[in-house]
Each structure stands twice: as C-alpha cells, then as structure tokens.
Amino acid sequence: xxxxxxxxxxxxxxxxxxxxxxxxxxxxxxxxxxxxxxxxxxxxxxxxxxxxxxxxxxxxxxxxxxxxxxxxxxxxxxxxxxxxxxxxxxxxxxxxxxxxxxxxxxxxxxxxxxxxxxxxxxxxxxxxxxxxxxxxxxxxxxxxxxxxxxxxxxxxxxxxxxxxxxxxxxxxxxxxxxxxxxxxxxxxxxxxxxxxxxxxxxxxxxxxxxxxxxxxxxxxxxxxxxxxxxxxxxxxxxxxxxxxxxxxxxxxxxxxxxxxxxxxxxxxxxxxxxxxxxxxxxxxxxxxxxxxxxxxxxxxxxxxxxxxxxxxxxxxxxxxxxxxxxxxxxxxxxxxxxxxxxxxxx
Numbered sequence: 069x070x071x072x073x074x075x076x077x078x079x080x081x082x083x084x085x086x087x088x089x090x091x092x093x094x095x096x097x098x099x100x101x102x103x104x105x106x107x108x109x110x111x112x113x114x115x116x117x118x119x120x121x122x123x124x125x126x127x128x129x130x131x132x133x134x135x136x137x138x139x140x141x142x143x144x145x146x147x148x149x150x151x152x153x154x155x156x157x158x159x160x161x162x163x164x165x166x167x168x169x170x171x172x173x174x175x176x177x178x179x180x181x182x183x184x185x186x187x188x189x190x191x192x193x194x195x196x197x198x199x200x201x202x203x204x205x206x207x208x209x210x211x212x213x214x215x216x217x218x219x220x221x222x223x224x225x226x227x228x229x230x231x232x233x234x235x236x237x238x239x240x241x242x243x244x245x246x247x248x249x250x251x252x253x254x255x256x257x258x259x260x261x262x263x264x265x266x267x268x269x270x271x272x273x274x275x276x277x278x279x280x281x282x283x284x285x286x287x288x289x290x291x292x293x294x295x296x297x298x299x300x301x302x303x304x305x306x307x308x309x310x311x312x313x314x315x316x317x318x319x320x321x322x323x324x325x326x327x328x329x330x331x332x333x334x335x336x337x338x339x340x341x342x343x344x345x346x347x348x349x350x351x352x353x354x355x356x357x358x359x360x361x362x363x364x365x366x367x368x369x370x371x372x373x374x375x376x377x378x379x380x381x382x383x384x385x386x387x388x389x390x391x392x393x394x395x396x397x398x399x400x401x402x403x404x405x406x407x408x409x410x411x412x413x414x
Contacts (some may be wrong), residue, residue: 092117096155096166103321104143104175104357112137112155112166120159127151127170143172148356149317150324174321174357178350179413181362186395186408190227193375193404195220199244199253199286199330200386202397203266206230207388207406210244210253217241219253219269224397227406233269235262243285243330245293247307252293254283261286261310275310279303285331287338294338294353296331300324302338302353316356318349325349325358332387334396339387346384346400348411362411364398371403378402 093116099108110132112123125133128151133139155166195218199210207222217235222228235241240256250272251264261283263273277283280297287294292313293305301315318325318340327343337359338351346368350360364384371377377400386399386406399406 096168098153098168101171107140108170122158124156126154148319177321178358179360181411183409189406191406196401197386198242200388202388202390212241242283245286247288279312284329287331287333296328300326318356320358334389
C-alpha cells in the first residue's frame with residue numbers, strides 16, 4: 069500500500085530516535101482512531117541507517133505481520149478500545165522497540181432510555197451506598213467511607229436494616245455481589261476484598277486484586293465475578309481463586325466510558341452507574357460496547373426536594389434486580405428514597 073493511501077486512514081505518527089544510535093532512525097505510523105469493522109493501518113519506516121535485518125509488528129502482544137513492514141488489520145479481531153501497537157526492529161547486533169496505539173470505537177451510538185417510577189420505598193439516608201443486590205425478598209447493601217463502611221440486610225418495603233456488620237475502620241467499603249450463597253465485598257484502594265456467609269455475615273476469607281489497583285463495583289454471571297475499578301474496564305474474576313483473569317474496555321461510538329462504578333448483570337447485560345453522573349449505561353460484557361444509556365437525573369431531583377445532597381458526591385449509586393419478578397431498583401449515596409423503575413427505550 070502506498071503511503072498516500074495510508075494518510076487517508078488518519079494516521080498518527082510516532083517518531084523515535086535513539087540519541088546513542090544516531091546512524092539509525094525509525095518511524096511507526098498507525099491509524100489513530102477508527103470504528104469497529106473498519107480496517108486500520110500500521111506502517112514501519114526506516115528513515116536513516118544501513119539495512120536492517122527484520123521487523124516484527126504486534127497489536128496487544130499478538131504478532132500481526134510476517135515480513136511486511138506495512139499492513140492493515142481487521143479491527144473486529146481486536147474489539148473496541150485502545151490497543152498497543154509495537155514494532156521490534158532487529159539490525160546488526162542491536163534491536164529497538166517502537167510503541168504506538170490504535171483506538172477502536174463502537175460502530176453505532178447507544179440506544180437512549182427514559183424511565184417511569186413504578187414504586188418508591190424508604191431508604192436510609194445515612195447509607196453512603198456502594199453496592200446493592202436483591203435476593204429472596206431482601207436487599208443486601210454495602211456502604212462506604214472509612215469508619216462508616218457496613219454490610220447490611222434490608223427490608224425492601226420499610227427500609228429497615230435487619231442485619232448489619234461493620235468493616236474494619238482502615239478499609240473504605242465498596243461494591244458487593246452474592247454468588248453461591250456467599251457475599252463478596254470490595255474495598256476501594258486497599259486492593260483487597262472480603263468473603264462472607266450470606267446467612268450469618270461471618271467472614272469466610274479475603275482476596276487480593278492482582279491486576280487492577282482499585283475496587284468499585286461487583287456483580288457476577290453464572291461462572292465469573294465481574295468487577296469495575298473506576299476506569300473504563302470490566303474485569304472478570306475466577307470465582308475459585310478470585311484472580312482477575314481478563315478484562316474488556318467499555319466504549320461508545322465516540323469515547324471510552326470511564327468512572328464505571330456500581331454494576332448489576334441484568335438479562336445478560338451489565339448495567340453500570342457512572343460516578344458523579346445520575347445515569348445508567350448498559351454494556352455488552354462480551355464486547356464492551358455500550359448499547360444503551362438512561363439519564364436518571366429526575367430521580368435525584370425528587371430526593372433533593374426533601375433533603376439536601378452534595379452535588380458532586382451524593383449521586384445515583386445502587387442497582388439491584390429481582391429476576392423472578394422483573395423489578396429494577398435504584399438508589400443513591402445518602403438518598404432517603406429507593407425507586408423501583410422501568411426503563412423505556414426511545
């Protein structure tokens with residue numbers, strides 16, 4: 069492919085020159101940004117020096133060339149997200165590594181949802197809600213902040229706390245989920261989670277995060293725990309050893325969706341709160357593509373009619389789903405109300 073054709077793909081150029089090896093100069097070009105399903109270009113150029121031996125091109129550590137120095141890749145092979153592009157250059161008695169990237173966006177814009185309120189229930193306004201889940205007629209909730217973090221079982225209709233334990237004061241509690249009759253509870257920046265018996269709230273064990281730095285939200289499918297860390301990633305954990313085994317990046321057709329917080333798996337999709345926004349994004353967990361978005365600012369407005377809320381902090385955070393009765397519940401940090409809502413696709 070001629071260089072002028074590569075320019076039409078929107079190439080971003082990274083120029084790397086070694087100060088100690090001034091006889092050689094290389095350049096690695098990539099398509100800067102494209103949409104899923106389109107082709108993306110990678111081109112290595114030698115600007116100065118004697119003949120090199122070979123060049124190996126990689127995307128996310130996967131070899132993508134044989135002997136070519138200019139190639140195109142199919143973006144569907146890599147999915148949405150920002151992907152690392154690497155060129156390893158070999159020349160007499162030396163080698164050099166060049167880095168660049170390709171960002172792949174979703175093909176289509178997410179669907180937009182409105183909502184209607186089905187029921188309103190009391191909620192403890194002292195609860196700095198971090199995690200919320202519905203099971204067997206009760207809500208299970210975790211709250212945050214050091215010295216105030218709790219795990220609790222809550223009566224849905226009255227908001228009464230039926231059972232509660234406190235987290236060690238040195239930890240900042242975050243999201244939770246119930247899996248195989250055990251409660252898994254994350255902490256924020258301590259890179260540690262805890263495991264409890266569902267009935268007694270007795271601590272059964274703990275686990276460490278091996279890849280991500282923080283714990284934010286937690287849910288599960290039939291075979292894995294799914295975790296957020298405040299970035300635009302969903303992490304998938306092995307339930308046997310709690311190791312983070314893989315991740316997907318979450319993207320719309322325009323940008324990465326970061327600050328992913330409390331999450332719930334509903335009908336195969338991950339519903340996620342975005343920190344500091346009163347919204348829910350609906351994510352395909354297999355691809356990371358945002359398929360829907362719902363603006364729930366109106367719910368916070370209802371709460372603030374009866375109580376003052378901090379504008380940046382006390383936002384929507386808490387999603388629970390009653391599978392048997394198809395009921396969706398949401399609340400927020402220090403909200404005095406919990407809402408059962410129905411999302412309506414526009």
